[in-house]
Amino acid sequence: MQDETVLVTGAGGQIGSELVLSLRKIYKHVIASDLKEPGPDIKDVGEFMRLDVLYKNGLMDCVKRFNVKQIYHLAAILSATGEKNPEMAWRINMKGLRNILDVCTEAGVKKLFFPSTIAVFGPTTPKVNTPQYTVMEPNTIYGISKQAGERWCDWYFQKKGLDVRSIRYPGLISYKTKAGGGTTDYAVDIFFEAVANKKYECFLKEDTILPMMYMPDAIRGTIELMETPAEKITVRSGYNLSGFSFSPAQLATEIKKTIPNFTITYKPDFRQSIADSWPQSINDSVAQHDWAWKPEYDLAKMSTDMIQNIQKIEHN
Ligand code: VAH
Numbered sequence: 417m418q419d420e421t422v423l424v425t426g427a428g429g430q431i432g433s434e435l436v437l438s439l440r441k442i443y444k445h446v447i448a449s450d451l452k453e454p455g456p457d458i459k460d461v462g463e464f465m466r467l468d469v470l471y472k473n474g475l476m477d478c479v480k481r482f483n484v485k486q487i488y489h490l491a492a493i494l495s496a497t498g499e500k501n502p503e504m505a506w507r508i509n510m511k512g513l514r515n516i517l518d519v520c521t522e523a524g525v526k527k528l529f530f531p532s533t534i535a536v537f538g539p540t541t542p543k544v545n546t547p548q549y550t551v552m553e554p555n556t557i558y559g560i561s562k563q564a565g566e567r568w569c570d571w572y573f574q575k576k577g578l579d580v581r582s583i584r585y586p587g588l589i590s591y592k593t594k595a596g597g598g599t600t601d602y603a604v605d606i607f608f609e610a611v612a613n614k615k616y617e618c619f620l621k622e623d624t625i626l627p628m629m630y631m632p633d634a635i636r637g638t639i640e641l642m643e644t645p646a647e648k649i650t651v652r653s654g655y656n657l658s659g660f661s662f663s664p665a666q667l668a669t670e671i672k673k674t675i676p677n678f679t680i681t682y683k684p685d686f687r688q689s690i691a692d693s694w695p696q697s698i699n700d701s702v703a704q705h706d707w708a709w710k711p712e713y714d715l716a717k718m719s720t721d722m723i724q725n726i727q728k729i730e731h732n
Contacts, residue, residue, distance in 0.1 A: 417442065417443065417444045418442055418443050418444065419443075419444055419445075420443060420445075420485040420486055420526075421443070421445040421446075421447065421482050421483055421484045421485055421486075422439055422443050422445065422446045422447070422484070422485070422486040422487070422488065423446075423447045423449060423478065423479065423482070423484045423486070423487045423488070424436050424439065424446065424447070424448050424449065424487075424488045424490060425449050425450070425467060425469055425487070425488070425489050425490055425491040425512075425516070426449075426450060426469075426489070426490030426491030426492065427448035427449055427450050427454055427458055427464070427490070428448075428450040428452060428453075428454035428455070428458065428593075429450070429490055429491075429593065429596070430588060430590060430593045430594075430596070430604075430631075431490050431531065431585075431588065431631070431634065431635070431638075432448070432450070432454075432458075432488075432490045433454060433455065433457070433458055433592060433593040434590060434592055434593070434631055434635050435488060435490070435635055435638065435639075436448045436458055436462070437457065437458075437461075438635050438636075438639060439488075439639070440461070440462055442639070443486075445463065445482065446462055446463070447462075447463045447464070447465055447478065447482060447484070448462060448463065448464045448465075449464065449465045449466065449467035449478070450464075450466070450467070450491070451466070451467070451468055451469075451491070452466075453466070455593075457592075463482075465478055469489070469491045469508065469511075469512035469513075469515055469516060470507065470508065470511055470512055470515065471515075472515040472518065472519065475515055475516065475519045476519050476522070476523060479519055479523045479525060480523055484523070484525060485525060485526045485527070486525065486526060486527045486528070486529075486642070487516060487519075487520060487525055487527075487528050487529070488529040488638075488642075489512075489513065489516045489528065489529065489530055489531070490531055491508065491512055492508065492509050492512070492531065492558075492561075492562075493505035493508050493509055493558065493597065494558055494596070494597040494598040494599075495535055495556050495558040495559070495597070495598055495599045495687075495690050496597050496598060496599050496601075496686070496687050496690065497596075497597030498556060498557040498558035498561070498597075499556055499557060499558075499686065499690065502557040505557045505558060505561060506557055506560075506561055509557075509558070509561035509562065509565065510561055510564060510565065513530065513565050513568060513569075514568065516528065517568060517569070517572045517578065517580070520572075520578055520580075521572065521576045521578055525578075526579060527579045527580075527581070527642060528569075528578060528579070528580040528581070529580075529581055529582065529638065529641075529642055530565060530566075530569050530580055530581070530582040530654070531582065531583065531585060532562050532565065532566050532582045532583060532584045532585070532653070532654030533558070533559070533562050533584055533585050533586075533654075534546070534584050534585070534586050534587075534627055534656075534694055534695055534698060535554060535556055535558050535559035535562055535690075535694060536552055536554055536559050536562050536563040536566060536584060536654065537550070537552055537554065537559070537693075537694060537695050538551075538552065538553035538554040538555050538559065538693050539553070539555060539692070539693045540553045541553070541695060542695075543695050543696045543697075544695070544696055544697050545697050545698070545699045546656065546695035546697065546698050546699060547656070547699045548651065548655070548656045548699065548700075548701075548702040554693070555693050556690055556693065559693075562654075566582060566653035566654045567653065569582055569652060569653065569654075570652045570653045573652040574652070579646055580652060581641050581642060581644075581649060581652070581655075582651075582652070582653065582654040582655065583634075583637065583638060583641060583654060583655050583657050583703075584654040584655060584656050584657060584698075585629065585634060585657065586600075586626070586627035586628050586629045586657065586658065586659055586698060587599075587600025587601075587603055587626055587627065587628040587629070588600070588628070588629055588630075588631055588634050589603050589604055589607075589628055589629070589630050589631060589718060589722065590604065590630075590631035591604075591607065591608075591722050591725045591726050591729065592631070594608070599620075599687040599690045599691050599694075600626055600628065600691075602618050602619055602620055602664060603626075603628055603662075603664075603667060606618065606664075606667060606668070606671065606680070607671070607719075607722045607723060607726055608726060610671050610675050610678045610723070611675070611723060611726045611727055611730055612730065614675060614677055614678050614679065615678065615679045615680070615681075616668075616678075616679075616680050616681075617680075617681045617682070617683050618664045618680055618681070618682050618683070619683060619684060619685045619687050619688070620664055620682070620684055620687060620688055620691050621664070621682055621684050621688060622663060622664050622665040622668075622680075622682050623663050623665060624663055624664060624688070624691050624692070625661050625662065625663045625666075625696040625697070626661060626662075626663075626691060626694060626696065627658060627659070627660075627661045627694075627695060627696065627697055627698045628659055628660060628661065628662060629657065629658075629659030629660070629711065629713075630659060630711075630713035630717075630718040630721070630722075632712070632713065633659055633711045633712055633713050634657075634659075636712075637657055637703075637709055637711075640707060640708075640709070641655065641703075641707055641709075644706070644707040648706050648707055649706060649707070650702065650706050651702060651703075651706070655700070655702060655703040655706070655709075656698050656699060656700045656702065656703060657698070657700050657703055657709060658697065658698040658699070658700040658711070659711045659713065660711070660713075660714050660715050660718075661696055661697045661698075662715050664680065664682070665680075666715070667715070667719070668680040670715055670716060670719040671719060671723070673716075673719075674719070674720060674723045675723065
């Protein structure tokens with residue numbers, strides 16, 4: 417086990433709750449932090465601190481007291497919530513990041529992970545096989561804040577030498593923590609509804625193709641990127657990362673292979689316009705070249721694993 421102390425902000429969220437568990441298999445000291453108390457699987461098996469990323473002094477105290485050498489800064493407001501609360505989303509996603517960047521440079525943190533997203537792309541971006549470098553005109557506060565965040569991270573690398581690394585996550589699918597406030601969350605909710613009620617009303621149109629990834633691949637890719645020797649890293653904004661793409665109709669067809677009497681209906685809401693502004697598929701050849709990224713899950717393997725694990729949860 418490695419001795420460095422690692423801090424995870426937003427540890428109670430969809431990525432954080434699983435990332436903390438994976439990091440605790442590698443590092444002796446992983447401090448999980450969030451604004452609110454997380455579940456028992458995080459809190460009861462290691463250090464937890466209540467931290468507000470908008471309060472820099474509290475972050476600095478924690479980093480200095482525990483000699484934190486790596487930070488995974490996951491605290492953020494996602495796309496759908498951000499459109500309902502633009503001021504709060506901008507404040508948390510930008511001021512929170514700036515506080516973390518300054519704490520890292522002032523307190524000698526060695527490595528920082530910043531979660532970016534395919535939401536940094538917008539309606540003028542090429543939608544199919546979206547390249548690492550292309551037109552980026554995001555039209556959600558979430559996407560705008562994450563694009564600005566990528567630029568700040570690159571600036572802190574260029575001007576202050578901070579070893580900051582980032583991934584543009586596609587929609588993430590997991591069964592351990594229900595997603596919250598995202599547009600791709602239908603691809604999580606649908607599984608819980610299919611197992612519990614054999615039906616789901618989808619808030620996106622049936623043919624809305626979006627890039628997605630299963631959480632085990634996202635967690636593995638995140639840690640692989642952070643463990644890659646610095647000299648191999650050529651992107652300090654955010655690496656494109658691809659899993660697989662599908663539409664709600666294609667996902668429903670896959671679910672029916674395991675739950676034959678599952679039915680889906682469609683009632684698009686405000687999140688449809690958000691989804692329509694994003695790419696359908698992502699080119700991640702730079703990540704493949706720089707640090708040998710390769711997903712292990714496809715749509716069928718993910719769907720089977722999700723249903724099997726949710727059925728176990730329901731039966732316990
Ligand atoms: C969202 N799950 O829907 C997030 C993600 C690509 C989308 O960043 O907002």
